[in-house]
Amino acid sequence: MTTTTTIVTGGDRRARRSSRKVEPIYYLFLLPSLVLFTLAITVPGVIGIFFSFTDSIGIGDWNFIGLTNYIALFSDPAILQSYLFTFGFAIATVITVNVFAFLLAVGLTSRIRFKTGLRTIFVIPMVISGIIIAYVFNFLFSNSIPAAGSALGIGWLETSLLANPDLAWVAIVIVTAWQAIPGTLLIYIAGLLSVPGEVYEAADIDGASKAQQLFRITLPLVAGYVVINVILGFKGFLNAYDIIVGLTNGGPGTATRSIAMTIIAGFNGGDYAYQMANATIFFIVAVLISLLQLSLTRGRNQLA
Secondary structure, three states, X not given: OHHHHHHHHHHXXXXXXXXXXXXXXXXXHHHHHHHHHHHHHHHHHHHHHHHOOEOOOOOOOOOEOOOHHHHHHOOOHHHHHHHHHHHHHHHHHHHHHHHHHHHHHHHHOOOOOOHXXXXXXXXXXXXXXXXXXXXXXXXXXXXXXXXXHHXXXXXXXXXXXXXXXOOHHHHXXXXXXXXXXXXXXXXXXXXXXXXXXXXXXXXXXXOOOHHHHHHHHHHHHOHHHHHHHHHHHHHHHOOOOHHHHHHOXXXXXXXXXXXXXXXXXXXXXXXXXXXXXXXXXXXXXXXXXXXXHHHHHHHHHHHO
């Protein structure tokens, strides 16, 4: 009996050890991607962080100045304005995108005709370049809409939103949401289709209205998808660049200049080390948001 137990236990131990062993061929396939990632992203990133502690202009000689650039960032009104605009824009766009995408997803998963064709139509903006979309909407906001406002006698439409420092951000939110809604819509459709139909049948039997089913059944069951869309959307909108360049180029003045635009403008203007410090702070913010996303999604997966 003892000998048999020893043999079985030893065999199980060897099986577990072999199951945990990773075949060397997997590392071989991983190596090219790891080398490219290191050379293209990690090494330039580390070099950039190093130069953020210098007075370099991107070329020529430089001196080590410690935390001077970082201290100056927190007292620079232009930098603070870009962060304020970017975070405000990201929050407004996340709310707009998720509300409209969720409502569209509910409609496109209901019992309506031509829903497959409609899904295809609503996904089209996702495959169009952001800069092309921005130039098209720039023409609409600058020419077509003011002309329509003049023809209809609507005074507030006669002036382009893009020329108004207080309302230009609204146009940027509209255009960004128009492009971002399809991707968010697809995730919500996947979430809604994963909800068992028997749940709604039971709710119908109990006399629940469609509104009650939406708020008490649908939303709780797709809450994980909402979290994913909100975090991914917010992180993505913080990097806003191409649509803003095509619509306002950061104007009027600097009213709609995002963090990414500020960093790139600094690189082009000889402010390399200073804007590299700005980019480092922005990188830390993105990492913190990513960690938040991982913690929230991991919690959802454990609950599931």
